[in-house]
Amino acid sequence: MAEKDASQKSEMFGSDAYSPAEIQEKVEKLGVKKARMPFLASFMLAVVAGGSIALGGMFFVIILADATLGFAFQRLFGGIVFALGLALVMIGGAELFTGNCLIVMAWINRQIRTGEVLRNWTVIWLGNLVGALAMVVMVFMAHHTEMNGGAVGAAVLKLAISKITPDTVTIFFKGILCNILVCLGVWLAYAGRSVADKMAGMVLPVAAFVAAGFEHCVANMYFLPLAYVLVETGHVPAGLDVSAITLSGIVHNLIPATLGNIVGGAGGVGLVYWIIYRKALGGLHPLPNPQGEVGRRAPAE
Template structure:
């Protein structure tokens, strides 16, 4: 299986970020929509498996299916472009600017939200037979997730807000590692394995992903959860987006760029006098001398 070394990997990351900044509005929105839809279908699948089996670890193990499919198909997530787009600016690629980065992030956000909300609406219809009955057990579980991860944080005040933000940071450290892991190899099975590992970790540990939450919380509201749109925005989505931004930019993109692309000069080893080359040693004993008569 092929392996791309970190120095070459960062080059691929810069190329990917530069390409996303030059993408048309139409294609950015389409890729954002499909990225949000596939990721959140994976989330719905993971919750379904967890409810049906009573094994959260199994749900976490299967959640990355949607993530892997969307990146193999070339779609985008907000968490991924948080990491990649700034690298094009740091590398001074043509067309890379703060404005183009904000444009890209904004379009991907809109596309992701549209895709995630579409899945939320479709799944709410499926869970309730078009809102003609109470939600089934999977719908009830999703509704409770939305309640617990908004009001649940609010109950702890500033401590809850800090916890929410840090869970957003940790989430995108893992998710962005999964995004760039797809660039670590040119072999399909290698890409799948490399993406699977960090994304399974994030989901299993309950970290906060802004795009997954674009599905979970609108779903909860559609299914009758006891929280408001304001609760969702203040006590989840906005802090999660900011945490995802910090995690992806600072702890993944900038770290790799700094140590593998703008590598500091290597240290010159100090040479001690004892280790310096010396003149040829003088003979320690008299050598026989031939005498010519």
């Protein structure tokens, strides 16, 4: 009995990172919780996440607007500061569409139904959009884009053009690569037991996708509408062609970016780790269902 108590105390107060198998178990349990969260709570947490990612985007553009920085350093440093967004989501508590692609692990294991997954993704995507658009309004009204002699606004416009002009297939694959990295960042954050651990785990994957110019649908919910507002209000530097920045251009980016994010997060990370830790290794960590009974699963649809 004493040995069991000591073991439980060691696990509870341990300082080592959670093992990959423990992370997988944690992600499945969270997937059930997220999928069955009440609508209002889910939506409001999604609004917070959309605003959080927008704050990371705002921080990133400040770095992007400094023409004195070299390309590689600018992209790397910009990616590091953009990690503010995911840190606010993971540590502060919020619901982010790209990270929620991992709830597919609970779905594959028959703990949640297809309808619950689609409901969660829809509610969270829309909530993220509302939060990002709210931040667009506040940033524009604060005249943030006028910083550095208008260079911040110019950086937003140039970034938007670079995101809208590629073809649909290119944006889709950029979305896949983006959410592989984002979900790996979330996965590593779940390994940590402290705030410092979580930050250390998520920063480099986030910095990598930003530096590489991949497509994050929630970040684009901030960048692209902000660029559109700048165009519509005449805040465009002379000689810059902004004809691509239209509502249809925004849709052209967001749809394939969203689909790519789903494939990258749900397939490239969630499915792969489920196969490893549930199937290939024989399900070493059986999970209780929401009623607390080990081994029972929600019926498949």
